[in-house]
Amino acid sequence: MFPKNAWYVACTPDEIDAKPLGRTICNERIAFYRGEEGRVAAVEDFCPHRGAALSKGQVCEGKLVCGYHGLVMGCDGKTVSMPGQRVQGFPAIRTYPVVEKHGFVWVWPGDAAQADPAKIHPLEWAESPDWAYGGGLYHVQCDYRLMVDNLMDLTHETYVHATSIGQKEIDESPVSTKTVGDRVVTSRFMNGVMPPPFWRANLRGNHLADDVPVDRWQVCHFIPPSHIMIEVGVAHAGKGGYDADPKDKVSSIVVDFLTPETETSMWYFWGMARNFNPRDTNLTAQIREGQARVFAEDTEVLEAQQRNLLLYPNRRLLMLNIDAGGVQARRIIDRLVAAEQPQKIAA
Missing domain, CATH: 3.90.380.10 (Naphthalene 1,2-dioxygenase Alpha Subunit; Chain A, domain 1)
Structure with missing residues (x-):
């Protein structure tokens, strides 16, 4: 139906400047946000605690905070913290290769090992x-x-x-x-x-x-x-x-x-x-x-x-x-x- 090992335009930078953005791309539900130092991050839009949409939360100090129970997610898909809980055993969620280039945010929904930013065609x-x-x-x-x-x-x-x-x-x-x-x-x-x-x-x-x-x-x-x-x-x-x-x-x-x-x-x-x-x-x-x-x-x-x-x-x-x-x-x-x-x- 659609190739997944490819770069797609996911959003424009202004769509994620103020808050996270949830967007489905090639049937993949992804949360986009600006992590540490303003770098774009993309993770599975799924909180490992109760399955809430992480994109409905907020960004605090470069971390994505779930709007349901406060779970804090890092750009690497690993849970950083959660109020009153030990999170070492929490499973990591999927992350997606993402690049900000040519005035757009690009995402690779397929095999991350094949995601070479050089494959984004010149404009x-x-x-x-x-x-x-x-x-x-x-x-x-x-x-x-x-x-x-x-x-x-x-x-x-x-x-x-x-x-x-x-x-x-x-x-x-x-x-x-x-x-x-x-x-x-x-x-x-x-x-x-x-x-x-x-x-x-x-x-x-x-x-x-x-x-x-x-x-x-x-x-x-x-x-x-x-x-x-x-x-x-x-x-x-x-x-x-x-x-x-x-x-x-x-x-x-x-x-x-x-x-x-x-x-x-x-x-x-x-x-x-x-x-x-x-x-x-x-x-x-x-x-x-x-x-x-x-x-x-x-x-x-x-x-x-x-x-x-x-x-x-x-x-x-x-x-x-x-x-x-x-x-x-x-x-x-x-x-x-x-x-x-x-x-x-x-x-």
Whole structure:
């Protein structure tokens, strides 16, 4: 269903600055908090005393204090103390590898011995002052793979996002799909089209005319286990399109971190990174607001789709050429999941 030997975005740092956070990731119930010296810690959200949720407690001097009977838990999963009790024989609870990087908190829900922080893929936009980022989080009631399908095929924009980023030329433009190792890339280029409302606003944000034809592009990158970065943008027509000089275009990266919660729910960390006018905070807020509406539309469609699939589990779905990106991404996910299963020994 989902690979566990992988890094997933668990939360944003501000979610755990004031108190612990309980979050289920890949069916693992985890409590996140800031331990000693402000370092992020992640432990099983289960108090060994009576099974209470540790995330409902508080942090005191870098230790997680259970809100039920005051048991004090260390970052290593061992009980430190409990009022009126000897705790030497208390069993340790599970801990999870956790890293704070690129402006997010990442967790490894699988085999801790395989958790190498170097496996977190580089994000240039997250480390450079030449980029601005604004985003948010949605809790979506659907299989995360449905969102992978959605983002690797942007044909739906014409219909789901008709008032913001959709336009008929999306349907009319061919899509190319390629797989390189464990990554999938789908690309669509539209030349000499009028920009839709979202992109007209961005052209104005970069002091460019918004009422002239543009060359538009969408390049979707699937990166295991379930991260999708989409290069998007428009340039004044005839100026080079994707490769146009920055003064003639607006380009961004749509950021999609899809973190499975259960088989039918997910945490969707979404946003947009841009490298034009990065210090314009009003523009960042404007883009974020526009994106929030777009992704809310996706959420509505996918949750309804998930309900249908649960009602009709035996219905066979059609696969079209526009589905190639999602199909290839799912094959990689399936391969990673299969690799984690115990190997059967032949008799």
